Amino acid sequence: MAEPLLSVERVSCRFGGLLAVNGASLNAEPGCITGLIGPNGAGKTTLFSIISGFQKPTDGLVRYRGEIVTGLPPHELARRGVARTFQIVQPFAGLSVRENILVGAHLRHPKRGDALAAADKVGRELGLGDMLDRPADTLTVAGRKRLELAKALATEPQLLLLDEVLAGLNPSEIRDMVPVIRALCDRGITILMIEHVMQAVMSLSRHMFVLAEGSIIAQGAPSEVASDRRVIEAYLGHGAARKLGVVS
Amino acid sequence: MKSLGTIILVIAVLAAVPLVVQSNTTLNFLVVTLLVALAGQGWNVLGGYGGQYSFGHAAFFGTGAYTTAILQVRYGINAWPAFAAGIALGAAVGGVIGALTFRAGLRGSYFALVTLAFAEVLRILASVTPITGAGVGTLVKLDLRVEVLQFQSRAAFYWFILALVAVSLLIAHAIERSRFGAYLIAVRENEDAAKALGVNTTRVKLGAMVISAAITAASGCFYTQYFLFIDSGIAYGARMSIEALLTPIIGGVGTVFGPLLGALVVQGLGEVAKHVAGDAPGLSLIVYGCVLVLVIGFAPRGLIGLVETARRYFSRPSKREAVNG
Numbered sequence: 058m059a060e061p062l063l064s065v066e067r068v069s070c071r072f073g074g075l076l077a078v079n080g081a082s083l084n085a086e087p088g089c090i091t092g093l094i095g096p097n098g099a100g101k102t103t104l105f106s107i108i109s110g111f112q113k114p115t116d117g118l119v120r121y122r123g124e125i126v127t128g129l130p131p132h133e134l135a136r137r138g139v140a141r142t143f144q145i146v147q148p149f150a151g152l153s154v155r156e157n158i159l160v161g162a163h164l165r166h167p168k169r170g171d172a173l174a175a176a177d178k179v180g181r182e183l184g185l186g187d188m189l190d191r192p193a194d195t196l197t198v199a200g201r202k203r204l205e206l207a208k209a210l211a212t213e214p215q216l217l218l219l220d221e222v223l224a225g226l227n228p229s230e231i232r233d234m235v236p237v238i239r240a241l242c243d244r245g246i247t248i249l250m251i252e253h254v255m256q257a258v259m260s261l262s263r264h265m266f267v268l269a270e271g272s273i274i275a276q277g278a279p280s281e282v283a284s285d286r287r288v289i290e291a292y293l294g295h296g297a298a299r300k301l302g303v304v305s
Numbered sequence: 306m307k308s309l310g311t312i313i314l315v316i317a318v319l320a321a322v323p324l325v326v327q328s329n330t331t332l333n334f335l336v337v338t339l340l341v342a343l344a345g346q347g348w349n350v351l352g353g354y355g356g357q358y359s360f361g362h363a364a365f366f367g368t369g370a371y372t373t374a375i376l377q378v379r380y381g382i383n384a385w386p387a388f389a390a391g392i393a394l395g396a397a398v399g400g401v402i403g404a405l406t407f408r409a410g411l412r413g414s415y416f417a418l419v420t421l422a423f424a425e426v427l428r429i430l431a432s433v434t435p436i437t438g439a440g441v442g443t444l445v446k447l448d449l450r451v452e453v454l455q456f457q458s459r460a461a462f463y464w465f466i467l468a469l470v471a472v473s474l475l476i477a478h479a480i481e482r483s484r485f486g487a488y489l490i491a492v493r494e495n496e497d498a499a500k501a502l503g504v505n506t507t508r509v510k511l512g513a514m515v516i517s518a519a520i521t522a523a524s525g526c527f528y529t530q531y532f533l534f535i536d537s538g539i540a541y542g543a544r545m546s547i548e549a550l551l552t553p554i555i556g557g558v559g560t561v562f563g564p565l566l567g568a569l570v571v572q573g574l575g576e577v578a579k580h581v582a583g584d585a586p587g588l589s590l591i592v593y594g595c596v597l598v599l600v601i602g603f604a605p606r607g608l609i610g611l612v613e614t615a616r617r618y619f620s621r622p623s624k625r626e627a628v629n630g
């Protein structure tokens with residue numbers, strides 16, 4: 058087993074009386090896609106915010122490339138190669154698609170000309186080639202999701218955290234998007250993705266973690282996780298596994 | 306490079322004005338307009354490009370003005386280095402206020418109120434401390450020599466402030482085409498998204514604040530040299546803060562020419578109002594208020610935004626014909 062690129066070790070995060078993440082641990086192996094699933098309110102996005110530096114954990118460690126990066130600010134993590142997308146897309150609404158991607162591209166390309174060229178390249182790769190001059194707020198939901206991905210990708214990350222990039226897309230748009238994500242992985246980018254679209258995340262991920270009520274309740278290959286009694290009960294309620302005839 | 310050509314053209318046209326216009330009143334009006342445009346350009350760097358709306362740019366204007374005056378009057382320092390020191394100290398005040406507010410994470414109206422408070426604190430301090438001349442103010446000795454940065458003719462003053470405005474236009478142009486500018490605009494549009502893409506938002510805002518303060522301070526330094534008098538009300542009063550934010554908002558926030566255009570319109574309207582209604586006190590403020598309401602209501606991106614919208618509107622039918630035909 059390769060040294061994980063990212064490891065989250067017993068991380069907890071408390072908001073007043075609410076323990077949003079409770080001693081969760083997970084790893085992301087380099088060069089493959091790791092899925093993070095769980096019912097609504099399980100703490101997935103909070104965990105992402107902790108990994109990307111937007112939220113400080115109450116307890117626990119985040120290790121990236123072997124170094125402890127807990128509590129580093131987001132821009133420092135981005136510089137080290139951690140990029141994230143937001144579940145609720147965060148475009149620079151008043152700017153064009155190209156200018157949006159440009160902000161990300163500037164991280165590795167200080168010169169405007171180089172950064173523009175890099176931004177155009179990323180935009181075309183993600184199928185935004187025809188829309189580069191359009192204002193970002195005129196894009197469709199699918200376009201915005203692609204833009205969200207393009208901005209993150211323009212920072213040339215090693216670790217990409219995708220927070221529900223498929224949410225809100227229709228089945229044909231999902232079919233278009235899945236190969237895009239797989240292609241990123243083929244380029245050697247390690248991906249950790251939160252996803253509710255099970256079919257997609259099952260087919261993409263090599264390894265999956267299931268978060269429920271702030272704790273990791275199961276992990277393993279997608280097929281193992283899908284038939285895990287605890288996972289089924291977390292999603293469908295107590296006793297559901299027995300009714301479905303899952304034995305474990 | 307299109308906008309660089311426009312800057313050169315605009316400055317060349319403005320530079321030719323004193324060759325045609327001899328009237329001292331007109332030149333005086335233009336000097337004050339350019340002074341306001343410079344203060345407004347300073348505000349525009351932080352407010353227009355960075356989206357951080359300051360209500361207290363008088364803090365920088367006044368610091369520049371007082372520094373230039375005090376160094377000359379109390380310390381016998383030559384006006385030229387005093388002018389430079391005014392800009393530097395204005396920038397330093399910007400750095401301090403920026404560090405305090407941005408580190409504390411103040412945004413939006415909280416930032417606006419705190420900057421207003423800083424300017425007011427400085428105004429009160431300046432009205433009581435002996436070094437500023439307290440309530441009496443500070444008078445700079447009339448001495449019309451270039452060596453002490455006082456010019457015989459109004460035209461020379463005009464060209465001097467025009468040169469400062471030209472530099473401020475070039476700074477805005479350079480910001481638009483740099484990584485710093487892209488980051489600054491990203492902060493304005495969506496601070497969290499900018500952070501996620503590796504932008505150190507605190508540092509970017511702080512940098513913008515320092516540049517912004519330096520430019521507005523330069524207009525204060527010029528004020529001292531032109532009027533040879535400064536007191537706490539002029540230096541740190543709310544009027545300057547308002548003019549500094551009004552001109553770019555009316556002209557077009559986050560554009561190179563917005564502050565210059567806004568200053569021409571605002572000052573021009575103020576002048577027209579004076580001619581129509583005589584010197585009724587506070588009239589110019591009423592005019593500013595009306596213009597502001599109209600601009601925010603009908604042209605939220607300022608006059609330059611209005612021009613762009615019109616251009617797009619008129620260019621559309623031709624495209625449609627091309628498609629149909």
